[in-house]
Amino acid sequence: MDSNNQDSQNAPIENGDGRRKFLQRSAAGFALAALSSKSVWATNIGITASIVASGHGSDFAGGFPIQLQKPGYWRGIINSLPEKEEKFNYVFGGKLIVSAGYADKNRKLKVVLNDSNFAGPNNINVMLVAMYLNATYSGFHSVYYPVADGHPFSNPKSYAKHVYNEALQNPLNTAAFLDDFLNSCHQGGTCTVLG
Numbered sequence: 001m002d003s004n005n006q007d008s009q010n011a012p013i014e015n016g017d018g019r020r021k022f023l024q025r026s027a028a029g030f031a032l033a034a035l036s037s038k039s040v041w042a043t044n045i046g047i048t049a050s051i052v053a054s055g056h057g058s059d060f061a062g063g064f065p066i067q068l069q070k071p072g073y074w075r076g077i078i079n080s081l082p083e084k085e086e087k088f089n090y091v092f093g094g095k096l097i098v099s100a101g102y103a104d105k106n107r108k109l110k111v112v113l114n115d116s117n118f119a120g121p122n123n124i125n126v127m128l129v130a131m132y133l134n135a136t137y138s139g140f141h142s143v144y145y146p147v148a149d150g151h152p153f154s155n156p157k158s159y160a161k162h163v164y165n166e167a168l169q170n171p172l173n174t175a176a177f178l179d180d181f182l183n184s185c186h187q188g189g190t191c192t193v194l195g
Contacts, residue, residue, distance in 0.1 A: 067144040068185040069137075071123070071130040075113045077141075083133065084110040088125070091132055091157055092164035097124050097171045122175035124167055131178060132160040145185075 078084045088096055088107050096107060099121040109132075112118045112125050119126045135148040136156040153159040167174040 065144070066185045067142060068134045068182050069130070069141055069143055070182050070186050071113065071126045073141075074130050074133045078110045078113050081133075083136065084108060088112055088129075091160050092128060093161045094164060094168070096120060097128075097167060099171075120171065120175075122172045123179070124171040124175035127175050127178040127182070128160065128164055128167060130182060131163055132156055135159045 083091075086109050088109065091109065096112070096118055097120045107115075107118050109129050112129050134143050134145045135153075137143050138145045138147070138149070147153055148156040148159040153162065163178075
């Protein structure tokens, strides 16, 4: 390693924006590294990080900041959206994720968002619905999350099924990761996955 490169890696980042960009790029780099290694892919962090890095190594957001709405926003407007009547199993391809007890796969998305009995461990089902709606409404509702327009996923439901399958492997960590992702990429936040 040459000394100039080493010095630049050890130099302190002076402002908050620089630090934030550094951390986001580092996290994205880790996520991309996780995609290339099967052993890392199988770890909890590799799985949940792959959700964000679903651009499969390309900047699926075109260099623009991702902007997402949190579950509370979708909860407030779900009754005005056609997706309110969609059933969880139709969108995600499986039953609600539960820690114990009854899993009713036929709950409508509006019920999952509004009834805490169906939120799942660490609110995973609510987070999944929010991510699906963000993918569905990219370009509307102050959302920019172009993951379901043919690159990398063909439509919002194929994206939803991917995220759901990842969540099945570790619902608690996935929910925590999605919550952090939604909070960092919410309106007013700065969130660029790659670039």
